[in-house]
Amino acid sequence: MVPPPNELCGIPGFGLVPDQEIRHYIQNLGPAALKSSPTEAIKHRTFFGTLPLRQFKIFFIGDTLVVCTTKDISKGEEIYNCYGPHYCRMNRDERQAVLQSQYHFTCDCAACQGGDVDHHRFGAYKCPRCAGVVHTSTCLECDLIVDSSTMANLKARSTQCQKLFENACGLMNAQQYQAALAVFEQCREQRQEFLYKHHRDLALVQDALARCWASQGDFCTAADHLNASVEFARLLYGSRSLEYAHELHKLAEVLFNAGRVRECVDVADRCLHMFADLYPPGHKVLREVKELCEMAQKALVPQVNPR
Ligand SMILES: [Zn+2]
Ligand SMILES: [Zn+2]
Incomplete structure (x- = not known):
């Protein structure tokens, strides 16, 4: 055995x-x-x-x-x-x-x-004094001790924001994108007030905003929101991780749809190099990124007008 x-x-x-x-x-x-x-x-x-x-x-x-x-x-x-x-x-x-x-x-x-010392920041509140990482009611950066009523208040706000987030997801799933966007934005603004800047819930709301904008056909705004969640994947999982590579793939597709082909080529190229280390040659994902890269490169070449 x-x-x-x-x-x-x-x-x-x-x-x-x-x-x-x-x-x-x-x-x-x-x-x-x-x-x-x-x-x-x-x-x-x-x-x-x-x-x-x-x-x-x-x-x-x-x-x-x-x-x-x-x-x-x-x-x-x-x-x-x-x-x-x-x-x-x-x-x-x-x-x-x-x-x-x-x-x-x-x-x-x-x-x-x-x-998990290095990972507290991905689930931490923001220090009210220095905006640093608050872990179990102590700021890891300035040593401020957050009192119990403030901690209770932070927890309550966190629960409220989670409800907002779930409501917005419901609206998005019902294809009520304008309404969903308004609630997601409200949720993001509130979360930014009390969550540490690298908190995973902030990345989740950015990703949801990106999906919402993309569903409405505004890929340019979607790409801007997606940039934030891509950066989060890099910080959390590492710059050579599968998670980060897949986020880059998503971003490259959105950039292409947004007509931002120069950025698309850069991101797709980076993504392709990472996937080449992660997947066997000829894998479906590799082919997809390669095709995207080629399409974007083609779109970059100025078209010659036929006379
Ligand atoms: Zn373990
Ligand atoms: Zn602090």
């Missing part, structure tokens, strides 16, 4: 968190890239090794399991893989609860031991 993995807060994909991965037991796969069937993988479970996740990616092509690494793995090295709950997406308590209920063990990975 395979020993249980004991570090479960990694994330699938390259470039995310080299030190937060799961120990996963895999056969000796040898150097940089190889193919093997899942049954083979199970049969040859001869070693387990450590390898930072940024150097490792697994995917299926049909029923073939493909494991790619960007460096050689020596025999006996441990490889890390992700089981789902990741410290970029959930706080420590949420992760521990999921891991207990699904895998029945206590995770002791670096993120769980360290207490």
Whole structure:
């Protein structure tokens, strides 16, 4: 029987968190890239090794399991893989609860031991004095202690804004875009008053505004809002992450539709380079971005008027 993995807060994909991965037991796969069937993988479970996740990616092509690494793995090295709950997406308590209920063990990975210090800002209130990160009622930047009634007030405002957000989503789903935009804007303004600038709820509302504008055919305004949520993905998941690459893809499409082809070429090109590291050659996503890039480049070339 395979020993249980004991570090479960990694994330699938390259470039995310080299030190937060799961120990996963895999056969000796040898150097940089190889193919093997899942049954083979199970049969040859001869070693387990450590390898930072940024150097490792697994995917299926049909029923073939493909494991790619960007460096050689020596025999006996441990490889890390992700089981789902990741410290970029959930706080420590949420992760521990999921891991207990699904895998029945206590995770002791670096993120769980360290207490998510670097990630508090993505779910933090804004310090009323210095606009810094307030974590459990203390500002991590100026050490201000926020009193309990202020904290209670912040929580209440947060709940109110969540309701606004849900109402706006309902309006958007009912295709009442003008009404939805007004409520999303109200929600954004309020959230900006008391949430730390990198709070994930601010990024969510920017993304929703982008969707709303795009649904109305205003891709230019949509792109401006999308820029904010793309930047958030970079900060949260890392500049080589799958999440960031997919956000860039979305932005490139919106920029193309907005007629901002120069920006589109830049973003699509960046996205293409990232996807080339993340997906196998010929993958659907790679083809899509390539096509978009070519279309945008064509649109950049001045058209010659026939005489
Ligand atoms: Zn963990
Ligand atoms: Zn402060």
